[in-house]
Amino acid sequence: MYNSLSTRRSFIKKMAKLSAITAAASMFPGILFASEQEEGIPNGANLDWKKGPCRFCGVGCGILVGTENGKAVAVKGDPNSSVNKGLLCVKGYHQTMCIQSKDRLTHALVKKNGKYVKTPISEALDIVANKMKDTIAAHGKDSVAMYTSGQSTIPEGYVASKLMKGAIGTNNLDCNARLCMASAVTGFLTTFGADEPMGCYEDIDHADYFITWGNNMAEMHPVLFSRMLEQKTRRGAKIIDFATRTTRSSTASNRSILFEPQTDLAVANAICYEIINNGWVNKSFVEKHCNFSKGLTNIGYGVEDKFKFTDKPEKIDFAAYKEFLKDYTPEKVAKYSKVSAKDIKYLASIYGDPNKKVVSYWCMGMNQHTRGTWMNNLMYNIHLLTGKISQPGNGPFSLTGQPSACGTAREVGTFTHKLPKGVVMNEKHRRLAAKIWKVPYERIPAKPTYHATEMFRAVDRGDIKFIWTQAVNPLVSLPKTSRYRPAMEKESCFVVVSDVFPTPTSDVADVILPASWHIEKSGLYGNSERRTQHWDKMVEGPGDTTPDAWMFIEVAKRMGYGDLFPYSEENHVEEIYNEYRQFHEGAKHGMAPLEVLKKESGAIWPYVNGKSTQWRFNEKYDPACKEGSDFDFYGKPDGKAVIWQRPYEPAAESPDKEYPFWLNTGRVIEHWHTGSMTRRIPVLHKAMPNAYVEFHPDDAKVLGIRNGENIKVTSRRGSCVLPASINERGLPTKGQVFVPFFDENMLINDVTLDAFCPISKEPDYKKCAVKVEKA
Amino acid sequence: MPIKSYLAHPHDGKKQHLIDALSAIKECEVLPAKNEDILVVVTDTLDDASEEILKEKIEKIDSLKLLAMVSGFNSPQN
Numbered sequence: 001m002y003n004s005l006s007t008r009r010s011f012i013k014k015m016a017k018l019s020a021i022t023a024a025a026s027m028f029p030g031i032l033f034a035s036e037q038e039e040g041i042p043n044g045a046n047l048d049w050k051k052g053p054c055r056f057c058g059v060g061c062g063i064l065v066g067t068e069n070g071k072a073v074a075v076k077g078d079p080n081s082s083v084n085k086g087l088l089c090v091k092g093y094h095q096t097m098c099i100q101s102k103d104r105l106t107h108a109l110v111k112k113n114g115k116y117v118k119t120p121i122s123e124a125l126d127i128v129a130n131k132m133k134d135t136i137a138a139h140g141k142d143s144v145a146m147y148t149s150g151q152s153t154i155p156e157g158y159v160a161s162k163l164m165k166g167a168i169g170t171n172n173l174d175c176n177a178r179l180c181m182a183s184a185v186t187g188f189l190t191t192f193g194a195d196e197p198m199g200c201y202e203d204i205d206h207a208d209y210f211i212t213w214g215n216n217m218a219e220m221h222p223v224l225f226s227r228m229l230e231q232k233t234r235r236g237a238k239i240i241d242f243a244t245r246t247t248r249s250s251t252a253s254n255r256s257i258l259f260e261p262q263t264d265l266a267v268a269n270a271i272c273y274e275i276i277n278n279g280w281v282n283k284s285f286v287e288k289h290c291n292f293s294k295g296l297t298n299i300g301y302g303v304e305d306k307f308k309f310t311d312k313p314e315k316i317d318f319a320a321y322k323e324f325l326k327d328y329t330p331e332k333v334a335k336y337s338k339v340s341a342k343d344i345k346y347l348a349s350i351y352g353d354p355n356k357k358v359v360s361y362w363c364m365g366m367n368q369h370t371r372g373t374w375m376n377n378l379m380y381n382i383h384l385l386t387g388k389i390s391q392p393g394n395g396p397f398s399l400t401g402q403p404s405a406c407g408t409a410r411e412v413g414t415f416t417h418k419l420p421k422g423v424v425m426n427e428k429h430r431r432l433a434a435k436i437w438k439v440p441y442e443r444i445p446a447k448p449t450y451h452a453t454e455m456f457r458a459v460d461r462g463d464i465k466f467i468w469t470q471a472v473n474p475l476v477s478l479p480k481t482s483r484y485r486p487a488m489e490k491e492s493c494f495v496v497v498s499d500v501f502p503t504p505t506s507d508v509a510d511v512i513l514p515a516s517w518h519i520e521k522s523g524l525y526g527n528s529e530r531r532t533q534h535w536d537k538m539v540e541g542p543g544d545t546t547p548d549a550w551m552f553i554e555v556a557k558r559m560g561y562g563d564l565f566p567y568s569e570e571n572h573v574e575e576i577y578n579e580y581r582q583f584h585e586g587a588k589h590g591m592a593p594l595e596v597l598k599k600e601s602g603a604i605w606p607y608v609n610g611k612s613t614q615w616r617f618n619e620k621y622d623p624a625c626k627e628g629s630d631f632d633f634y635g636k637p638d639g640k641a642v643i644w645q646r647p648y649e650p651a652a653e654s655p656d657k658e659y660p661f662w663l664n665t666g667r668v669i670e671h672w673h674t675g676s677m678t679r680r681i682p683v684l685h686k687a688m689p690n691a692y693v694e695f696h697p698d699d700a701k702v703l704g705i706r707n708g709e710n711i712k713v714t715s716r717r718g719s720c721v722l723p724a725s726i727n728e729r730g731l732p733t734k735g736q737v738f739v740p741f742f743d744e745n746m747l748i749n750d751v752t753l754d755a756f757c758p759i760s761k762e763p764d765y766k767k768c769a770v771k772v773e774k775a
Numbered sequence: 776m777p778i779k780s781y782l783a784h785p786h787d788g789k790k791q792h793l794i795d796a797l798s799a800i801k802e803c804e805v806l807p808a809k810n811e812d813i814l815v816v817v818t819d820t821l822d823d824a825s826e827e828i829l830k831e832k833i834e835k836i837d838s839l840k841l842l843a844m845v846s847g848f849n850s851p852q853n
Contacts, residue, residue, distance in 0.1 A: 009776075013778055016778050016779060016780035016817050016846050017804070017815055017817050019780055019845050020780035020781065020817070020846065021806075021815055024808060024811070024813055031811045032808060032810050033806055033807075033808055033815065226846075229845060233843050233844065234843075
């Protein structure tokens, strides 16, 4: 199984095969392609198959891991999972291979006199707890911080939040989901007052059109994209790819429409203009279920330390909104978006046709945007104006990047402003958390502190003197690592890194803690469609490896908070989940009991009366809606969603004479984020061994650049040398270069800009200005 | 250098015949479903013209009821 792919071409063949298997599985649930799915399983093996979710992206495919003699020897898709119906992508099939990597972190390492010394885990945890206590005693509780992950399990996120906010009493907790999903969260909250998508993956089986906004699903969400392709082939559903770069998604779509970076704001407004101008507004829906508001404009970019912004929403009426949109006629927008007026009208006509069901998908393109919250709002405007929302096959669907960005970061709340239910600013929410955590209410601070970017700025300034990172690799993934790497190397901050493998982040740690990998512990993840999935520990981890949740608990006990963490080592996952469930009791967010999750391949919240709720806010499907309401956006006090007036504003940094190219960064199908796992899986590493810089062929010709030639990409922050890629994986528009960020040997984030959306505080990795020259 | 994947549906009772016929074509990789009458076919050809000729050849197989393309990649470097 693992040696069947040795060249890029055979890898592509594998992808083609998987697409077809996916399509077949959609037509014949439970179909088996035994030779493919069980290839590589030793002859005569007596495997014990255990279910769980995939370790990688936010799709949340169900996997079955075959174990024999305490080792994971095979992975196949779970045919009982409605997410993937037995299918997996190449990352999914090969995931367990990384745990056997030779450089696995198996024991704690403590830096002594500049060298790492192998240390018993118990002693290392003593050092961490003592250092945390001493730092708090000397500099106050806000001098310590924790930075976690959308790859942390639900119990891990929960105990991290309880330790920092409930026990220590600081809001210095944030996570890498800030870098990928924060704009989706603020988009949901400002429009609906409730986070996470209203629909589910079953929308794919009903939609007539899929419109992807800046979203290369063929590489980033391949199993979902395969399901869409199957609908394209079988029912004639159409896929429209709206993006700044031609990708595999574009070539597999019915139409590819390209736009100038940042102008998606203007095009979305132009679509709304067309919907109104052509009389395509679903008047009864809008009158009954929507309000109109506007917020502040010229809101800045957050490039300076300690940047603050608070929006001031103001109600407006439909007439004022209509007047605002006059600046966004297709003809006006075509001039700067480079999207023809005809194409804008075409997109609007799809949304405007009452007889066509439309799902819009997006992920990082809209979220990693200095106006990410606005862009999310504008997407909802389109669906609200046409009433195409919360129904099978009709809805806006924000995809997530990490396996538990929803379940852990957003639902448990590992952001500085969040609590397991609600936000720290809300007294009622603080009181509920204090009650369940059994801590004095006054201990939970009412003000958020540092979001991710500002947290590392605070490390650089010396304000944070202790930081503990877990399942995250910020010195590859943060924007402007050229500032934050030296910051983390400073003597002023004690750095603890919990991870499975060494990374550039663990390279600067004072203490490295060896974490258990996914299947070496029990856990729960929550995926993009609000599905919570549980798995039991499947194999023992090597050496002193320990589940992150248990390391937090051990440190909490050593700091004197043992009474707040009365969990047992054997059953802590179950005990923590049952405690956490109390936060979400009720019809609006009820979580399925653990016994259900152990039996089934996940359940979608709100889980009410023994049933998942597939479409929220629609009375027909959602028991939390008021009787007779039809649609009830109950996150808002009046049950109405908000259509936001949000203008186009330029990017934080645009190409100029000195730096004439846009730099766009992103991912590739072979690698998961910073590559710390997938680069240790030989088949994936061979298929994509290093990063590259993609050029449009016309730009390459003008600059005299040949394929494979080393190119230096430089911004005002730093530079990076990579081989040129022309007409290979992707094709950027003229005047733009694209670089994937998975390669720790070619750190493109030394070049990127740490500008962010002032509302969500999510950085924009898709737009900054660079120059390119032969290296 | 196109690589394409298809779902091939055999006529009733002709699954094995279709597997044999497709397996005999060197540009085709065949993956039959274990419990349904359907086959995954992945084709790997030099150029679009060869792909077209191959497709015509496949479509002439008697035991084939329907051939539906699922995905196509055409990248010179891949």
